[in-house]
Amino acid sequence: MGTGDYNGADTDRIVISVDAMGGDAGPAAVVSGIAQSAAKNPDLAFLLHGPIEQLKQLVERRRALTGRVEFCDAQEVVSMQDKPAQILRRGKHTSMWSTIEAVRDGKATVAVSCGNTGALMALSMIRLNRLEGVSRPALAILWPSRNPHGFNVMLDAGADIRADSRDLLQFAMMGASYARNGLGLAHPRVGLLNVGTEQHKGNAELKAAYALIDSFSSKVNFDFVGFVEGGDIPGDKCDVIVTDGFTGNVAIKTGEGTAQLIGDLLREAFRFTPLSRLASLLSLTSFRRLQKRIDPRRVNGGVFLGLTGTVVKSHGSADATGVSAAVKLAFQLSKSGFSEKLAARVSTVAALAQDSSAFPLHQNLPNGERGADIPKAQGVQS
Amino acid sequence: MGTGDYNGADTDRIVISVDAMGGDAGPAAVVSGIAQSAAKNPDLAFLLHGPIEQLKQLVERRRALTGRVEFCDAQEVVSMQDKPAQILRRGKHTSMWSTIEAVRDGKATVAVSCGNTGALMALSMIRLNRLEGVSRPALAILWPSRNPHGFNVMLDAGADIRADSRDLLQFAMMGASYARNGLGLAHPRVGLLNVGTEQHKGNAELKAAYALIDSFSSKVNFDFVGFVEGGDIPGDKCDVIVTDGFTGNVAIKTGEGTAQLIGDLLREAFRFTPLSRLASLLSLTSFRRLQKRIDPRRVNGGVFLGLTGTVVKSHGSADATGVSAAVKLAFQLSKSGFSEKLAARVSTVAALAQDSSAFPLHQNLPNGERGADIPKAQGVQS
Numbered sequence: 001m002g003t004g005d006y007n008g009a010d011t012d013r014i015v016i017s018v019d020a021m022g023g024d025a026g027p028a029a030v031v032s033g034i035a036q037s038a039a040k041n042p043d044l045a046f047l048l049h050g051p052i053e054q055l056k057q058l059v060e061r062r063r064a065l066t067g068r069v070e071f072c073d074a075q076e077v078v079s080m081q082d083k084p085a086q087i088l089r090r091g092k093h094t095s096m097w098s099t100i101e102a103v104r105d106g107k108a109t110v111a112v113s114c115g116n117t118g119a120l121m122a123l124s125m126i127r128l129n130r131l132e133g134v135s136r137p138a139l140a141i142l143w144p145s146r147n148p149h150g151f152n153v154m155l156d157a158g159a160d161i162r163a164d165s166r167d168l169l170q171f172a173m174m175g176a177s178y179a180r181n182g183l184g185l186a187h188p189r190v191g192l193l194n195v196g197t198e199q200h201k202g203n204a205e206l207k208a209a210y211a212l213i214d215s216f217s218s219k220v221n222f223d224f225v226g227f228v229e230g231g232d233i234p235g236d237k238c239d240v241i242v243t244d245g246f247t248g249n250v251a252i253k254t255g256e257g258t259a260q261l262i263g264d265l266l267r268e269a270f271r272f273t274p275l276s277r278l279a280s281l282l283s284l285t286s287f288r289r290l291q292k293r294i295d296p297r298r299v300n301g302g303v304f305l306g307l308t309g310t311v312v313k314s315h316g317s318a319d320a321t322g323v324s325a326a327v328k329l330a331f332q333l334s335k336s337g338f339s340e341k342l343a344a345r346v347s348t349v350a351a352l353a354q355d356s357s358a359f360p361l362h363q364n365l366p367n368g369e370r371g372a373d374i375p376k377a378q379g380v381q382s
Numbered sequence: 383m384g385t386g387d388y389n390g391a392d393t394d395r396i397v398i399s400v401d402a403m404g405g406d407a408g409p410a411a412v413v414s415g416i417a418q419s420a421a422k423n424p425d426l427a428f429l430l431h432g433p434i435e436q437l438k439q440l441v442e443r444r445r446a447l448t449g450r451v452e453f454c455d456a457q458e459v460v461s462m463q464d465k466p467a468q469i470l471r472r473g474k475h476t477s478m479w480s481t482i483e484a485v486r487d488g489k490a491t492v493a494v495s496c497g498n499t500g501a502l503m504a505l506s507m508i509r510l511n512r513l514e515g516v517s518r519p520a521l522a523i524l525w526p527s528r529n530p531h532g533f534n535v536m537l538d539a540g541a542d543i544r545a546d547s548r549d550l551l552q553f554a555m556m557g558a559s560y561a562r563n564g565l566g567l568a569h570p571r572v573g574l575l576n577v578g579t580e581q582h583k584g585n586a587e588l589k590a591a592y593a594l595i596d597s598f599s600s601k602v603n604f605d606f607v608g609f610v611e612g613g614d615i616p617g618d619k620c621d622v623i624v625t626d627g628f629t630g631n632v633a634i635k636t637g638e639g640t641a642q643l644i645g646d647l648l649r650e651a652f653r654f655t656p657l658s659r660l661a662s663l664l665s666l667t668s669f670r671r672l673q674k675r676i677d678p679r680r681v682n683g684g685v686f687l688g689l690t691g692t693v694v695k696s697h698g699s700a701d702a703t704g705v706s707a708a709v710k711l712a713f714q715l716s717k718s719g720f721s722e723k724l725a726a727r728v729s730t731v732a733a734l735a736q737d738s739s740a741f742p743l744h745q746n747l748p749n750g751e752r753g754a755d756i757p758k759a760q761g762v763q764s
Contacts, residue, residue: 195631230635253612254633255640
């Protein structure tokens, strides 16, 4: 491990643990991405995980990376087809395992990977532990929106298909913390996803979550705007949208698929006649301006929240630009001390909850949605 | 009631019961829409519900409607703010009530309204009764897709936030019937919405639904493609996407909001410079071609399925084009004898289910998602 000229540890540089393997575009795209980041930001250094000979060759070609990379040899790769359970059993020598392990060992506070989401989540959950008081970590994503900063935070985007009212309260807190530290919003507005904005809508679990979040919002420094609808995920009514991982996962995939369909139909429409082909040439800059605004590569930094250490999931198809965006987000979160702030916030609420009669016990809620195979939440009492 | 020159009942015309009130664009847009339809289709006639003086004035101006409209006087209007429960108690004199009542009385087999969705659903459910064997009617919508016919059917889009495995089986059957009769697909492909395509994904209810639909698909004349994801709603992997009303509602609103955001950003991008403004002029026809393909007004015919009579919910903001599209769908469904076919299909499966050991009892499923306030499903045994 290591190269002679790496001096990340000797400086005030922030070290990001980066999985070089597992993305569709291969390690060359990852190395190109971290080189872009390194060129822009002198305060960055990297722990780069993967087959060391291959990585060394790629890094040597990038002048921006001189003295900024420490290599961590890992000869195996998690593929997109690997099941999370397989990786937990036999994945010790994969680059993804090594990437997470560096965070566990305190060599970095944030990890970045473009690999298999399920495996990354499983490894993060098992190797990193949850923040004290957090029962369900969540995947938070950024979604293009009408807000001035251009994006909203939505969680859970699919880390876990279930969430009870307490989990949803924690998602609200974690999402708000992320918006503060990742997007720089001092006082984020949080909405709870439902099929309508009226208070009588939704199932019992959602109504309980409404009451919980409402009662805690003043104590945890965010505005609770109440129930919001699917249309508010790209809207400007709130900055953070809270939902369970099943609904969140379906919603963003529907939005993503619809956006891709529109893009393809647009291209088709412009190919139709010679005149429209001319128009499309003239429109190139307009399209590029739009693309920059909604480019999924720039918003691909899904983040696993609620763990001792932060894991940024970059899109599997991420190219250099996508990797660089994920690294930028990782840098911001690491620099702001996000994990520590989030841990403090969760434990404050846990303390408040112990004293509060407003905090309903889970067993009083009708129709809890946990399956028998899911361990009972520790809740915020722990 | 009635005008002297109405002769819908004397001909082979198909009569559609139309609520003239309650849409954002007012009765003028509705009358303009049915006039468009009447001009194109000589086999159409209308029962038009609302304040009779106002409607007569509007209809008299449209030559295409001469002899094609019977008026049903209803002086009150359901507003978008009215709660469904209020309308059920005090809505007897509203145009929406009258519209549904005409179907109940057998004067028409299909109704069209642009009004308040919740009230329309409640009235339909209470006044029309469910088809024998159907425990949960569903709202089916059309969504732009990569399929050759341009649209997919998705249900439930929000009639009810809950659905157990039997409901999902019935949604599959109803959606497939709708695709056959409304879209003209002889052998529709049905997918069950989940967070991944692997069989081990999802909660227990979804896995039970998978087994149920799989075991019945060969007997009910559709292809079951298994689990699909949000991205398949606008995709070409299947024609009918089945999910519960909570997930379905959030998914389409997210897709709709994202599409609107892209449209607005596109317009903005083209307004940026003189050159891009020129480009946008040249692009007009391309945009119009695209708009025609994904125009929500053309796909706004949400349909309540599972009732004795079909109710087409047109978009609240529907203009004449939107109303005309909804009327066209209503005509197709009425002409194909959709309700009767669906009833026959449901009762066939009910008979099969009684004999079949593959049909698991609801009480054996872990963690049923019904709230205490929801009446127990009659199931397909009835």
